[in-house]
Amino acid sequence: MAKASKDEGSQWRLMTAGILAGTAEIAVTYPLEYLKTRSQLPPGLSNRIGPVGVTTMAYTGCGTMMLGNAGRTAARFCMYDFLVKQLQDESGNVSPPKALAAGLCAGLAESVVLVPFEHAKVRQISSLKTPPPGTREIFTRIVQLHGPIGLFYGFLPTLLRQGCSSALRFTAYNSVRQMGDGFVAPGERMSSTMSGTIELFASYAAVFFTMPIDVVKTRMQTFSGRQTAKSSGFFCAYKIFTQEGIKPLFAGLVPRLVRVSVASVLIFQLYENSFKLVSVADKIFGTGTKNAEAKAVEVGFRGVD
Numbered sequence: 001m002a003k004a005s006k007d008e009g010s011q012w013r014l015m016t017a018g019i020l021a022g023t024a025e026i027a028v029t030y031p032l033e034y035l036k037t038r039s040q041l042p043p044g045l046s047n048r049i050g051p052v053g054v055t056t057m058a059y060t061g062c063g064t065m066m067l068g069n070a071g072r073t074a075a076r077f078c079m080y081d082f083l084v085k086q087l088q089d090e091s092g093n094v095s096p097p098k099a100l101a102a103g104l105c106a107g108l109a110e111s112v113v114l115v116p117f118e119h120a121k122v123r124q125i126s127s128l129k130t131p132p133p134g135t136r137e138i139f140t141r142i143v144q145l146h147g148p149i150g151l152f153y154g155f156l157p158t159l160l161r162q163g164c165s166s167a168l169r170f171t172a173y174n175s176v177r178q179m180g181d182g183f184v185a186p187g188e189r190m191s192s193t194m195s196g197t198i199e200l201f202a203s204y205a206a207v208f209f210t211m212p213i214d215v216v217k218t219r220m221q222t223f224s225g226r227q228t229a230k231s232s233g234f235f236c237a238y239k240i241f242t243q244e245g246i247k248p249l250f251a252g253l254v255p256r257l258v259r260v261s262v263a264s265v266l267i268f269q270l271y272e273n274s275f276k277l278v279s280v281a282d283k284i285f286g287t288g289t290k291n292a293e294a295k296a297v298e299v300g301f302r303g304v305d
Contacts, residue, residue, distance in 0.1 A: 015077040021270035022069040025263050030065065031058040032259035036252035037125045040218040043244065045126060061121035064135045068117025075113040080106035107166065111159045116151040118158060122221040157217035157233045164213065165206045173202035196264075203260045211256070212237060212249040 026033075035058075038046050083102035088094050094102070120138045127133055133141065142150050176198045177190075184190050216233045219240065240248055 015074060018077070019070045019073045021267060021273075022073060023066050024270050025266050026062065026066050026069055028266060029259045029262050030062045032255045032262070033065065034058045034060060034062075034125060036214075036255040036259070037061075037122060037218055039252040039255070040215045040248075041126050041222060042219060045222065048128060049126065060132045061124040064117055064121045064124060064138070067135065068114050068121070071113040071117065072110045076106045076110040079109040107162060108159070111155070111162050114162075115155045115158050118217070119151060119153055119221045122154075122218055123223065126222045154217045154220040154233075157213050157220060160233075161210050161213045161217060165210050168206040168209055169202045172205040173198060176201060200261065200264055203264060204257060207256050207260055208253070211251075211253050214256070215240065215249050215251055 038049070041049075080102050083105055084094050084099070087098040087102060116139070119142065120135060123138050123142060124132045124135075127138075139151070146153070177195075180190060180194060180198060213233075216236045219236055220233065237249065
């Protein structure tokens with residue numbers, strides 16, 4: 001039985017810490033995200049864009065992704081917090097099924113906010129303009145060409161990727177963790193190194209099995225894929241498979257795996273430092289850090305997808 005936190009100040013500072021940690025991680029690992037997206041573009045388009053730049057070109061769309069990270073984090077925290085308050089009983093407790101439902105709804109809200117920024121990022125990377133359009137310009141262009149609904153091209157593949165990634169990561173981690181516990185002496189805890197290795201393996205499994213969904217999402221969000229976006233992701237996947245083979249459905253796998261590896265190390269360090277800042281703020285403002293940290297575990301700080 002989870003207990004709803006009443007430390008509003010701590011929750012808001014925790015959300016801010018999550019946004020800052022995610023933004024810092026994106027700043028470091030974005031070139032890998034750029035390489036992944038470039039490799040997933042339709043045949044010929046990537047060659048027309050030109051060779052990958054060593055500096056500025058590899059950060060095309062980075063600002064858009066940072067804004068999307070801030071939006072998705074805020075949406076997840078706010079939606080979860082709102083639903084938990086509605087679902088708690090007189091004692092302030094929330095049952096596990098209700099907490100799970102709140103988490104799923106928070107994930108849906110996160111995806112709704114994320115999709116327009118993902119779409120804009122892909123359009124910026126696939127643009128033939130020099131220099132590529134900025135965030136405001138690309139949003140305006142998408143609305144002019146397709147209307148407001150165009151911002152949500154690729155929504156279902158994005159939602160499916162987010163959901164499948166979380167489910168696969170959770171399932172793989174628990175399965176391997178149970179096997180690993182068999183090698184641990186009774187009364188002892190699994191080492192942090194072993195636990196981290198299992199976590200990384202679970203992330204790799206989620207990345208591998210969701211790659212085709214990620215490729216379909218990217219294709220549907222390019223300018224040349226707008227007609228496909230009006231049909232379905234299944235049609236897009238079928239078209240890629242029949243015309244190009246199975247290999248393109250796993251395009252960008254290596255950059256995505258490398259990014260997950262780097263981010264897994266970075267994000268926990270950044271978030272740990274954020275917790276320390278939250279603790280200092282809690283002492284200054286007189287609120288409880290313990291509940292804030294419990295809230296972080298309950299909501300779940302999303303890693304790289």
